[in-house]
Amino acid sequence: MGVANIREIARLAGVSVSTVSRVLNNHPYVNEQKRAEIMRIIAELNYVQNSNAVHLSTGKTKVIGVTLPLVNNQYYSSIIEGIAAEAARHQYNLMVCQTNNVPEQEHNILRLLKNKKMDGLIMCSRSTSCELLDEYAEYGPIITCEANQTASVSSVHIDHYLTFQIGMEYLISKGHRKIGYCIGRKNSFNSAHRKRAYHDMLRSVDVKPSADWAFEDCLIVQDGKDVARHIQQMKEPPSALLVSCNHIAAGIVKEAGSLGISIPSDLAIVGCDDQPVGELLEITTVSSPSTLMGNYAFEMLYERILHPSSKKESRELAPILVERRTT
Amino acid sequence: MGVANIREIARLAGVSVSTVSRVLNNHPYVNEQKRAEIMRIIAELNYVQNSNAVHLSTGKTKVIGVTLPLVNNQYYSSIIEGIAAEAARHQYNLMVCQTNNVPEQEHNILRLLKNKKMDGLIMCSRSTSCELLDEYAEYGPIITCEANQTASVSSVHIDHYLTFQIGMEYLISKGHRKIGYCIGRKNSFNSAHRKRAYHDMLRSVDVKPSADWAFEDCLIVQDGKDVARHIQQMKEPPSALLVSCNHIAAGIVKEAGSLGISIPSDLAIVGCDDQPVGELLEITTVSSPSTLMGNYAFEMLYERILHPSSKKESRELAPILVERRTT
DNA sequence: GCTTGCTCTGAAAAGCGTTCCACACCGTAT
DNA sequence: ATACGGTGTGGAACGCTTTTCAGAGCAAGC
Incomplete structure (x- = not known):
């Protein structure tokens, strides 16, 4: 029965x-x-x-939420993989919430924390203001997978400044000076750090960046292909590109192949994450340990679920340069 | 407050x-x-x-579960994407459960249905017997994303026989006779259908398949690379390969490039899903509409949540041949 | 004048498990 | 002999909302 x-x-x-x-x-x-x-x-x-009765009675659900901009992206999938592995060890279930980077959708998920549908929340997407985050952190622990300026919300994140710094230093050491970059959302926090590193590093070798070398809003593979086409048209193209995501880098590399742009001699490419497509296409990358980041995110969240009083904590993960065939 | x-x-x-x-x-x-x-x-x-009180009182949670063997795989990510889009439209949340194809883990998730932690379940992984599935279907609607032989569990699935049939017919029409295949789990239901189609099609042109042409347990990119190496060593290698997943096909294509195996002239490759890496590497593929499958899966589940009495239903999706550069 | 049918409201039950408190019993230590 | 600590058990409160049912008030229709 x-x-x-x-x-x-x-x-x-x-x-x-x-x-x-x-x-x-x-x-x-x-x-x-x-x-x-x-x-x-x-x-x-x-x-x-009846687990709902248990939840009601105990005030706990053994569920944690994970927000991410889109589900079908290997960078985020790797993070989830890391979260899922740890969560399974502790018998927690995962509620995965796609936000499409829409603030109102993120807000809806924060509300799930407030109304006790989940015991804690890991945010891989973040379009929400720090105030709102702090406000909802009262209802349950939140961890962001990006740096944040809140008073109470812990984070585990890649140091994006360092990532770009490593990539730039590497390209500069290889003799490149006309270096361009590709990033995703123009105004995100991460992009700001990357751009700062880019400019700092170019300045360190007295190069004035050209506005033409900046490619923004690169989100999908096709955007990478478009970049390659664009570069072919340029009078004074960059000799190297630092690309924030490997799937964009893959689009560039692939299209460059079709266009007869020789890589790395005409154009060197450095990616900036650990998506498997980077390994497949042998793209040099400043690899970020995203599965590990997921592991840590859960661990930190779990710790705060058990001891709600603990203080804000930020954990920064260092990227690793992986040299392959595009430089 | x-x-x-x-x-x-x-x-x-x-x-x-x-x-x-x-x-x-x-x-x-x-x-x-x-x-x-x-x-x-x-x-x-x-x-x-307090949503737990609401859940207890109403007996509904507005949560559906999704099982899948692993989270970090673009085929499954596409399905989830399809499910998530529809779920969001109906204000349902998604509990994503990685099973690693371990029956006991799948069983644990079925138990979540029984104890009312979710209103329904979509199973993209399936290592569970039909009896068990039928048993748990009493507690809430279940949809599998594979064909199943149960009495009560609906499914929406790709016709894997047809997929391999289309791939084989295409390769045969191109003049290939020494055709091999790569599949994942040797003993899964899907693999059985694929193998049957493979043998049927070869028989239709009076070719006796060589055991050497069968590559099984191809799960990750490296397995594809290994296949390419293996083929290079063979005295009588196949002239074409039908590969069940594009990421395996990608591994083969990439490694073949390094080994000097020319594609498609030395070896033609046909993949069998719609993973983006197929488009990126311009791999000919018998594409399966996996996001659409996710859409349908949720729709069917939702229908059964609203009308629990409805009968078993099976929906089969036809794959589409997408010709690109590996044939 | 009486019935019928809305609109609006509250009491109470139902949904179900956890946990605190009180109590009882038994053996051992003082 | 008495006190204390451990073992074992039940009653009742608690967590919180939804929903059914009964009833009140009021207007329109016959």
Whole structure:
């Protein structure tokens, strides 16, 4: 059946609901005979707890939320993979919420934390203001997978300034001076850090960046292809590109091949994450440990679920340069 | 704040909890003045319902589960994308459960359906017996994204026989006779259909397949690379390969390039899904509409959540041959 | 004048498990 | 002999909302 409830079990076993509850939760102090009998009846009736009643009663759900801009992207998939592995170890379930970078959708998910549909939240997307984040952090722990300026929300993140710095230093050391970059959303926090590193590094070798070398709003593979086409048309094209995502880099590399742009001699490419397509196409990349980031994100969240009082903490992960065939 | 409950609101507004509940749920028959006052108090106290109490009371959670073997795989990501889009339209949340194809983990997720943690379940992985599936289908609707032989569980799936048939017919029409194949899990239902189509098609042109042409357990990109190396060593290599996943095909194509195997003249490659890497590397593929499959899966599940009595239904999606540069 | 049918409201039950508190019993230590 | 600590058990409150049912008030129709 499975329609029975704990009271029914208690009645059949001739004990109180308290005792059945103890059996269910493996509490000590239950007579072994009764325990066995209760377990027999539970098995016979095919009974399981109603988890909503458990949630209501305990105030916990064993569910954590994960927001991300889009589900079908290997960078975010790697993070989820890391979160999922740790979550499974601790018997937590994952609620995955695609936000499309729409603030209102993110807000809706924050509300799920407030109304106790989840015990904590890991935000891989973030279009929400710090104030709102701090406000909702009162209702349950939040971890962002980006740096944030809040008072209470911990984060684990890639150092994007350092990522671009490493990429730039590497390209500069290879003799490049006309270096361009490709980034995604023009006004995101991450992009700001990247751009700052880009300008700082160019300045360090007294190069004045050309506005033509900046490619923004590169989100999908096709955008990378467009960049390659664009570069072919340029009078004074960059000799190297630092590209924020490997799938964009892949688009550039692939289209360059078709256009007869030789890589790396005409154009060197450095990607900036650890998407598998980078390995497949042998793209040099400043690799970010995104699965590890997911592991840490869950660990930190879990810690805060257990000890809600702990203080804000920021964990920064260093990227690693992986030299392959595009430089 | 935020700690108030419906009773508190009722007390402050000088009405009963019923009336507050009606306001919360937009029921008619509430005096406009009271409604306004109640809404004012709700806003002032920053109150939201405790969703666990709502779930307990209504018996619904507005959550559906999705099982998949692994999260970090573009084929499954596309399906989830399709599910997520439809789910969002109907205000459902997604619980994503990675099973690693371990039956016991799948069983654990089925239990979540039984104990009412979710209203329905879409299974993209399936290592579970039909009996078990039928048993759990009593507790809530289940849709599989593979064909299944159960009495009660609906499915939406790619016709894998047809997929391989189309691929084989195409390769045969191109003059190939020494055709090999790569598949993933040797003993899965899908693989069985694929192999059957493979043998049927070869037989139709009186070719006896060599056991050497069968590559099984191809799961990750490296497996594809290994296939390419293996083929280079062969005395009598196949002239074409039908590959069940594009990421495997990508590994083959890429490694073949390094090894000096010319594609398609030495070796033609046909992939069998719609992973973006196929487009990127211009791999000819028998494309399966996986995002669409996700859309349908949610639609069918939703229909059954609303009308639990409806009968088993199977929806088969036809793949489409996309000719690119590897044939 | 009486019936019928809305509109509006509240009490109470139902949904179900956890946990605190009180109590009882038994053995051991003082 | 008495006190104390551990073991075992049940009652009842608690977590919170939805929903059914009963009833009140009021207007329109016959």
